Amino acid sequence: MTEKWRGRSNLQSFLDSTTPSMPSHKLPKSWCRDLNNLWQMVGKDSVEFFNLGDLWEQYCEWSAYGAGVPVCLQSEEMVVQYYVPYLSSVQIYTNKAPAGARDVKQNGGNNTVSWNGEQVGHLYLEFSESTSPYGRVPLLDKVLELSHSHPGLFSFKSTELSPASWMSVAWYPIYHIPTRRSVKELSVCFLTYHTLSSFFQDEVHGSITDLNFIQSGKNEFRSKEKCSRIYLPPFGLATYKLQGNLWTMPESGDQERITSLFTAADSWLKKLKVQHHDFTYFTTHFL
Template sequence: MDNNCRGRSNLQSFLDSTTPSVPSHKLPKSCCRALQEQLIGTDSVEFFILGDLWEQYYEWSAYGASVPVCLHNGSTVIQYYVPYLSGVQIYTHKAAAAAASRENSGNKSSGDSEYKKLAGLDAASQGFDLGRENAWRTSEHTRQLYFEFFESCSPYRRIPLLDKVLELAQTYPGLTSFKSTELSPASWMSVAWYPIYHIPTTPSVKELSVCFLTYHSLSSLFQDHIKGSMANDLGFIRAGKNGTKSEKKNYMSLPPFGLATYKLQGSLWTSFESGDNERINSLFSTASSWLKQLKAQHHDFNFFTTHCVSMRCLPCW
């Protein structure tokens, strides 16, 4: 058996290979007073810039993301997946938006004070309670929708993720300029991963045609919570790409909080010992609950859900 086939399932391999790792920056703890009690032992708040996040998809958008997949005979193939922007909702804090508006109107002192207050990411005021099971609850009156996009085209008519983001950013520049600390915890994105080819080529393996939807938070508030409750359970935390230990410290991974699959058949991708089926169900349930709470009509999620029954899925579009 190939050594690469030991120690983790193909589902874990996929998640590890497709989880973005972005350059991280830090805000002084003094700028985030509302989180001081939650930030025990730390002196700063970690954040990332959306433009850096999309940049992580540059090579994947051009060549596909390589995912080592162990076949039933013990050999390994490299399956390549192309990422598409499936859905995204970017929410800002209402009061912060109002503060920015007042700054533009000349009332800088008042606006600056209010913005700094919201920069603290007060979890309670944003409608979240990270200490309870309903940590994904959102509060409509505290957020303002800046931008949303839901792809509805066939995969064969889509353009890769980075190209799509750059196209959309021409009208909505915040897509590349926002910091994760400036976004409401309700902000999220979903990436659709479709297989394109595998190396070496092998006789037709239907199980390699599986497609995935991954859901990622765009807010700083949820990153530690997601890593603790999701990433550790999945058994992976992806650090900086091919970097040294010191370089990896300057990166933060954005593991998915939700997942949906399409054409997932047989046992190639999941391992009973790894508890993959339970994890898939848990991540799927979280994604479903998230969309319902935000009243988001996510076309790909609806397609995956309605076209897959008891692991028997209809062909792609």
């Protein structure tokens, strides 16, 4: 094979292989207006959404066996590197305060935060992992654990969540097939950031940066007219042990994509005043 995996760089292969997709549903826009007045600014007759329960189902097999990422080695040999996903951090803000929910203070003020002059909702759940990767449970197991006290993790629709709702997934390599020795570049770890709100495309995407997301047909938070699924590509990215040129392809825009996605993640955390343990570790430990 003279080119990396069918013209894709290994970085692109990773992004494609780990981007979740869920069944797409639609609601008339008029049904969404009582959820949050932000929807009144959406110039569409209907609003697409996904169920959070369907999102976690995407991580079921990945949590059990790892997500397989085709990787082309420098020798032009193909291997499949498997990555296990961990829930690194998550913040869920609802458009309405859930019945019986306690007010949660974000910054010592009230149960809302200001973000670009807009009220971003009620903080329903906040979790950030700080234990060693060896002491963590896979993403689906962590979500099931959190859902015992936060059942909305499986019942919420993305239209019920404010633009500030997000999660971060830490991807750690576990094995590759066929096994090859001394391939240090396969030890790279990734940290991806994903929105959880249907409103993200219209309100947040343009306000942070022009990210040039995934360029393989999954480049926006949307489902195509002929596709009944919604893709959730990362809006932010951080890497650990990314060395050499195995994962990037010359003149592919990979380096620019890594920089812009990293900048977006950093900007996001600063806007919400979040101290993200894994992000700090990834950016202060290079080898």
